[in-house]
Amino acid sequence: MSLILLVTYVSAGVFIVAVVSRFVKYASLPIHLRWELYPVAHEKGRAKYGGSYLEELDWWTKPRESSLIGELKVMIPEILFLAGVREHNKNHWLRSFPFHFGLYLLAGLIVLLIVGAVLEAVGIAVSREAGLAGRAIHHLTYIVGWVGLVLGLLGAIALLVRRVFNASYREYTKKADYFNLAFFIVTFVVAVAAHGMADPYFADLRSYAGSLLMFDFDFSARPLLAAEIVLASILVAYVPLTHMSHFFTKWFMYHGIRWSDEPAQRGGKIEGRVEQLLKHRVTWAAPHIRGDGKKNWVDVATSDVVEDRQQ
Amino acid sequence: MKRVKVEDISRPSEKLSELRKEDFKPLPADFADPEATPEFKPLSDEARQKFEATLDDTLALSLPKPKSKEEEDELVARFLSGMEKLFSEENNWTFLQPLLLSMEHCAACHTCSDACHIYEASGENPIYRPAYRSEVFRRLYKKHVKGNGGLLSAWRSGEIELNWTTVARLAELAYRCNLCRRCAQTCPIGVDNALIAHEIRKVFSQEMGIAPREIHLDGSVKQLRTGSSTGMSAEVVKDNIEFIDEDISEKTGLSIETPWDKHGADILLIHNAGEILSWPLNPGAFAVIFESAGLSWTMSSEIAAYDGINYGVWYDDFQFARVAIKHAEAARKLGVKKIVLGECGHAHKALTVIADRVLTGELNIPRESCMVTFWDLISSGRIKVDPSRNDFPVTLHDPCNLVRLMGIVDPQRKILKKIAPRFREMTPHGVENYCCGGGSGFAIMSGHNFADWRAQISGRKKLEQVLNAFKDELDPSVKKYLCAPCSNCKGQLRDLLSYYDVWEKYGILYDGMAELIVNCMTDVEPGFIEWEWH
Numbered sequence: 142m143s144l145i146l147l148v149t150y151v152s153a154g155v156f157i158v159a160v161v162s163r164f165v166k167y168a169s170l171p172i173h174l175r176w177e178l179y180p181v182a183h184e185k186g187r188a189k190y191g192g193s194y195l196e197e198l199d200w201w202t203k204p205r206e207s208s209l210i211g212e213l214k215v216m217i218p219e220i221l222f223l224a225g226v227r228e229h230n231k232n233h234w235l236r237s238f239p240f241h242f243g244l245y246l247l248a249g250l251i252v253l254l255i256v257g258a259v260l261e262a263v264g265i266a267v268s269r270e271a272g273l274a275g276r277a278i279h280h281l282t283y284i285v286g287w288v289g290l291v292l293g294l295l296g297a298i299a300l301l302v303r304r305v306f307n308a309s310y311r312e313y314t315k316k317a318d319y320f321n322l323a324f325f326i327v328t329f330v331v332a333v334a335a336h337g338m339a340d341p342y343f344a345d346l347r348s349y350a351g352s353l354l355m356f357d358f359d360f361s362a363r364p365l366l367a368a369e370i371v372l373a374s375i376l377v378a379y380v381p382l383t384h385m386s387h388f389f390t391k392w393f394m395y396h397g398i399r400w401s402d403e404p405a406q407r408g409g410k411i412e413g414r415v416e417q418l419l420k421h422r423v424t425w426a427a428p429h430i431r432g433d434g435k436k437n438w439v440d441v442a443t444s445d446v447v448e449d450r451q452q
Numbered sequence: 453m454k455r456v457k458v459e460d461i462s463r464p465s466e467k468l469s470e471l472r473k474e475d476f477k478p479l480p481a482d483f484a485d486p487e488a489t490p491e492f493k494p495l496s497d498e499a500r501q502k503f504e505a506t507l508d509d510t511l512a513l514s515l516p517k518p519k520s521k522e523e524e525d526e527l528v529a530r531f532l533s534g535m536e537k538l539f540s541e542e543n544n545w546t547f548l549q550p551l552l553l554s555m556e557h558c559a560a561c562h563t564c565s566d567a568c569h570i571y572e573a574s575g576e577n578p579i580y581r582p583a584y585r586s587e588v589f590r591r592l593y594k595k596h597v598k599g600n601g602g603l604l605s606a607w608r609s610g611e612i613e614l615n616w617t618t619v620a621r622l623a624e625l626a627y628r629c630n631l632c633r634r635c636a637q638t639c640p641i642g643v644d645n646a647l648i649a650h651e652i653r654k655v656f657s658q659e660m661g662i663a664p665r666e667i668h669l670d671g672s673v674k675q676l677r678t679g680s681s682t683g684m685s686a687e688v689v690k691d692n693i694e695f696i697d698e699d700i701s702e703k704t705g706l707s708i709e710t711p712w713d714k715h716g717a718d719i720l721l722i723h724n725a726g727e728i729l730s731w732p733l734n735p736g737a738f739a740v741i742f743e744s745a746g747l748s749w750t751m752s753s754e755i756a757a758y759d760g761i762n763y764g765v766w767y768d769d770f771q772f773a774r775v776a777i778k779h780a781e782a783a784r785k786l787g788v789k790k791i792v793l794g795e796c797g798h799a800h801k802a803l804t805v806i807a808d809r810v811l812t813g814e815l816n817i818p819r820e821s822c823m824v825t826f827w828d829l830i831s832s833g834r835i836k837v838d839p840s841r842n843d844f845p846v847t848l849h850d851p852c853n854l855v856r857l858m859g860i861v862d863p864q865r866k867i868l869k870k871i872a873p874r875f876r877e878m879t880p881h882g883v884e885n886y887c888c889g890g891g892s893g894f895a896i897m898s899g900h901n902f903a904d905w906r907a908q909i910s911g912r913k914k915l916e917q918v919l920n921a922f923k924d925e926l927d928p929s930v931k932k933y934l935c936a937p938c939s940n941c942k943g944q945l946r947d948l949l950s951y952y953d954v955w956e957k958y959g960i961l962y963d964g965m966a967e968l969i970v971n972c973m974t975d976v977e978p979g980f981i982e983w984e985w986h
Binding site: 167170171172173174175176177178179180181184187190191192193194195196197198199200201219223225226228229230233237308309310312313314315316317318383384386387390391393394395397398399402404405406407411412415416418419421422423424425426427428429430432438441442443444445446 | 455457458530533534537541542543545546547548549550552553556557558559560561562563565566567578583587606607608609610633636637638639640641642643644647657658659660661668672673676677768769770771773774777790804805806808809810811812813814816818820821824825828855856857858859860861862863882883884
């Protein structure tokens with residue numbers, strides 16, 4: 142049974158490497174031209190109607206007021222409740238929200254299992270008869286685990302049904318998308334079966350979490366539980382390798398683009414980065430550019446248009 | 453309506469999609485019956501034979517048909533070469549990060565579709581979904597740039613074939629989006645389909661030399677060569693402004709003289725030069741306001757600096773940068789403290805926001821919106837207003853570039869609340885506004901039957917909004933004012949209102965903000981606004 146632990150360790154490793162490498166990939170891309178989109182959530186006092194510091198007379202002479210609370214007021218409902226989808230696409234939200242919220246709860250389940258395992262490792266029992274901490278973890282694990290599984294399963298089924306039976310969705314759905322949803326559904330079904338038929342309080346999973354933490358390779362599991370663990374582990378590794386990595390790349394979409402409104406200052410950091418990029422040599426071939434790999438951005442942008450195009 | 457799959461774009465056929473008036477979203481008022489709306493002029497047979505016209509029933513690009521298979525293959529190869537450059541830091545650092553993020557993360561939830569005025573107005577034509585062209589481009593990218601086109605790529609990213617049909621249709625399809633970014637605003641993940649349309653346009657322009665004549669040859673190229681896309685040289689523009697000053701002086705009873713090339717002035721004012729030719733009251737009104745307030749200001753007769761347009765912002769980073777640098781260079785030479793942008797939305801965004809990471813060192817001269825300047829002058833009492841002179845229904849069209857893309861929302865509203873007692877908002881408005889339908893260059897594009905497309909499809913939602921804003925006073929004897937503080941929007945609104953005969957039928961006139969302000973200035977002779985169609 143040590144193979145199950147190995148799968149989980151490898152999967153966790155793949156997850157971390159995939160997330161970190163994608164994060165580094167996007168973070169190390171060059172600074173882009175400003176492309177913000179209003180409302181910008183950190184615009185203090187203006188975000189509610191979509192205003193910006195550009196509404197100020199002589200805005201460059203005044204301190205910019207940025208509000209972290211303003212950002213959190215947008216980010217928290219967006220992350221937790223998919224507020225944007227609810228506002229703009231209610232039908233989809235009815236399917237997408239349970240799926241995503243179910244996943245959040247299952248992420249919470251993992252945390253609760255680890256906390257429970259640590260408590261047990263230090264001699265604090267986790268059960269309905271245990272002390273306050275152990276009892277709280279026991280009940281929380283039960284509620285969070287089951288609500289997460291049921292919501293996740295229902296949401297994934299609803300999303301799959303829509304993708305299969307709604308032509309507009311079907312036409313944009315790739316085979317991989319069907320596979321992804323099916324993967325979630327199978328994993329959830331196996332998990333429901335594993336804990337419905339036995340271990341309704343996730344105690345065996347907590348033992349497994351303990352084995353993972355203690356590198357106890359003697360762990361043994363029922364076939365259904367083993368299947369659940371393997372499927373869930375592989376799923377965790379798989380998600381950041383797909384477009385579902387939006388769960389963290391969305392940070393760039395918002396903070397790096399939509400809300401990226403910092404103006405360049407003479408001699409400032411942004412200007413320094415831009416000046417380096419302007420040295421890049423270009424190879425665009427159109428007649429008005431004639432990028433020969435020797436001219437850089439400044440050369441082209443400060444040159445005259447030398448030739449009309451054919452049209 | 454016929455369903456169209458993403459991969460259908462590669463399959464040769466007479467037309468990928470058909471535009472039928474009866475499919476379009478019904479309009480309010482007398483236009484509810486499709487029969488009451490003008491006919492959609494069909495493309496001529498000659499145009500169909502000569503140009504690539506297999507996307508829908510109009511043409512924006514007029515792309516000549518290749519004469520041979522070899523020529524087709526060469527064009528496809530050049531397109532692919534352009535795509536590869538688009539995804540390289542050296543050639544496209546300007547938008548690489550936003551582009552890659554939008555390429556990788558679409559969940560195909562179609563939230564963007566409901567936000568798009570073109571998709572809605574067309575009666576939900578599948579090729580006008582914001583995600584349609586993006587998905588075509590995404591599949592091409594994943595198959596030909598990122599991946600090796602194997603079975604795994606198709607399984608993960610979907611089927612697509614790269615051939616001349618795909619390329620020609622994609623070129624046209626890049627010009628069925630106003631780049632208003634309303635779709636991006638609603639995307640729960642942050643995918644930006646307008647950005648993708650913008651980047652596709654860049655591949656065609658920067659690599660293949662393909663762009664609509666109106667925005668390239670007759671637009672940015674002409675501006676860089678003669679000084680203005682209108683063709684006005686410095687001498688001509690000065691003459692025209694002199695005539696305007698004379699007219700305005702006579703009309704207002706004030707002595708107005710626009711200063712030119714005044715070194716050390718506080719403000720360099722840059723108009724969209726289209727105003728000078730098509731709506732001369734607007735630059736005249738600016739001169740009245742600035743002179744009456746005693747501002748230290750000037751205009752510049754340097755090449756490109758008396759025309760605030762920057763069409764490159766819609767299709768070509770290099771043309772964009774060339775023009776932005778000319779604007780900033782003129783301001784630097786004059787030693788002004790700031791540039792104030794006249795009533796032109798894309799000029800606002802191009803020079804203030806997008807060029808912010810192009811103009812380095814001494815070229816980084818502060819830029820400000822005229823809406824901010826106007827509100828300061830009114831709120832501080834430097835110009836005196838009598839709102840009773842504007843006692844007629846007024847609504848405001850929000851140029852996308854000012855609101856959604858710059859966050860300049862409140863000053864124009866404060867002005868209108870102060871000077872227009874019968875002001876009412878459109879629904880929706882502010883950052884949730886709808887594009888006029890002329891965005892991203894369409895306002896100046898009227899080749900073949902594209903003007904019909906603009907009026908019947910891209911402008912349809914705006915017409916609905918305008919009629920609804922005045923729905924309680926549609927009687928033509930009540931003169932109504934559609935305030936559109938953007939030259940390109942005005943161009944589109946002029947064509948749109950004229951197409952449906954809205955002035956005659958409902959008495960709705962469009963014009964700018966400056967005219968409305970001067971119309972109620974107490975030290976100006978009454979009756980500045982000319983209530984006749986123009």
